[in-house]
Amino acid sequence: MRFSPLVERIAGEAASAWRLHSRASKAARHDPEVILLSVGDPDLDTPKPIVDSLIQSVQAGRTHYASALGEPDLREAVAKHYQSKGFSQVTAKNVVIVPGTQNGLFAAAMCLVAAGDEIIIPEPMYVTYPGFVGSTGASVVSVSLKADNGFSLHPEDIANAITAKTRAILLNSPNNPTGAVIPKETLEEVAELCKKHDLWLLSDEVYLDLYYDQMPTSALALNNMTERTVVVSSLSKSHAMTGWRLGWIIAPEPLVAHLSNLLSSMMYGASMFIQDAAVTAFEVPNLVAEMREIYRSRRGVMIERCKAMPDLTCLEPQGGMFVMLDVRQTGLSASEFAERFYDAEKVSLLSADAFGPSAKGFLRVSLCVNEAKLHEVCDRLERFLRSLDA
Numbered sequence: 001m002r003f004s005p006l007v008e009r010i011a012g013e014a015a016s017a018w019r020l021h022s023r024a025s026k027a028a029r030h031d032p033e034v035i036l037l038s039v040g041d042p043d044l045d046t047p048k049p050i051v052d053s054l055i056q057s058v059q060a061g062r063t064h065y066a067s068a069l070g071e072p073d074l075r076e077a078v079a080k081h082y083q084s085k086g087f088s089q090v091t092a093k094n095v096v097i098v099p100g101t102q103n104g105l106f107a108a109a110m111c112l113v114a115a116g117d118e119i120i121i122p123e124p125m126y127v128t129y130p131g132f133v134g135s136t137g138a139s140v141v142s143v144s145l146k147a148d149n150g151f152s153l154h155p156e157d158i159a160n161a162i163t164a165k166t167r168a169i170l171l172n173s174p175n176n177p178t179g180a181v182i183p184k185e186t187l188e189e190v191a192e193l194c195k196k197h198d199l200w201l202l203s204d205e206v207y208l209d210l211y212y213d214q215m216p217t218s219a220l221a222l223n224n225m226t227e228r229t230v231v232v233s234s235l236s237k238s239h240a241m242t243g244w245r246l247g248w249i250i251a252p253e254p255l256v257a258h259l260s261n262l263l264s265s266m267m268y269g270a271s272m273f274i275q276d277a278a279v280t281a282f283e284v285p286n287l288v289a290e291m292r293e294i295y296r297s298r299r300g301v302m303i304e305r306c307k308a309m310p311d312l313t314c315l316e317p318q319g320g321m322f323v324m325l326d327v328r329q330t331g332l333s334a335s336e337f338a339e340r341f342y343d344a345e346k347v348s349l350l351s352a353d354a355f356g357p358s359a360k361g362f363l364r365v366s367l368c369v370n371e372a373k374l375h376e377v378c379d380r381l382e383r384f385l386r387s388l389d390a
């Protein structure tokens with residue numbers, strides 16, 4: 001049987017990146033010693049008020065079709081969330097509810113680019129980006145970030161990558177996997193490029209609220225960019241709600257109209273009762289600040305413990321829920337290290353070159369286990385490093 005050429009474009013290397021993770025996940029089902037640090041799925045339970053809200057909503061019969069762009073109350077709640085951050089330009093009319101950031105990126109890209117177009121994306125980049133860009137027929141033009149500069153972005157590299165085919169620039173700050181935050185001045189320079197070359201700025205801000213030092217700048221803070229800025233985010237990470245599949249797109253109204261058509265022909269509205277629970281999620285006081293503190297303490301454990309380990313360098317993330325370990329001094333490639341460490345110590349880490357060649361020699365460690373377990377992981381890492389020396 002014949003398939004669309006799309007099937008080739010979405011079958012990237014991302015699939016193979018998860019081989020070790022799948023092996024470890026299978027083993028974890030029957031072996032309590034296995035520790036999975038290869039995925040960014042919070043170990044924390046979704047807070048009770050949100051769960052209770054969903055149950056009440058289902059019991060109240062909120063189980064029907066929802067509106068394609070999202071329920072009015074939730075669109076309003078998301079707009080208020082951004083207004084409270086100082087982005088008064090965001091109104092409910094700019095909000096589109098989607099099942100997670102991933103879906104938001106896909107939907108936005110489908111309306112913004114097509115075959116023959118190019119999207120510039122700094123690399124290392126989140127593993128699913130080539131897939132969703134590929135599904136539109138457009139190509140990814142990657143801009144390599146240097147590990148030795150902490151994977152920081154230099155706007156001149158973006159400028160050099162712009163061609164007549166460029167339609168959009170996609171940024172992700174705080175970044176998965178590097179944990180780097182793009183400073184405001186850099187974002188402003190990228191914004192100038194967007195205006196000069198008439199480009200869209202697509203900003204994946206799923207980790208915006210999980211920062212460790214300064215609050216990162218959202219693309220919504222950029223001047224005179226409203227008509228060309230699309231921000232995508234979700235409750236997945238900030239509220240420990242990955243499985244709920246609840247996210248949003250903040251877009252100019254003409255794009256919202258196109259998204260309405262796309263979503264009507266595809267998902268036909270996120271579940272009503274999940275949207276009701278999401279309204280509650282925005283109302284729970286201090287929740288995000290508490291989450292942030294949990295990850296900040298976990299990050300502290302990893303960084304302090306890794307400082308004492310020979311042959312390993314730990315990159316301090318400024319945000320997100322991952323720590324990058326530089327294992328180049330061990331003489332092993334990151335995937336060899338990951339495989340051998342898993343075989344010896346039953347801890348799965350992700351070889352970061354799955355995110356692009358610039359991350360070669362790095363492992364991505366997820367902070368999605370409690371501090372006691374992170375200490376256990378570090379004990380096992382030390383033992384493994386000693387065994388390599390021996």
Ligand SMILES: Cc1ncc(COP(=O)(O)O)c(C=O)c1O
Pocket residue numbers: 040099100101102103126172175176204206233234235236242246247
């Ligand atoms: C950078 C980045 N974007 C998007 C996603 C997908 O998030 P969501 O659960 O909101 O679809 C992830 C998940 O790990 C991510 O790390």
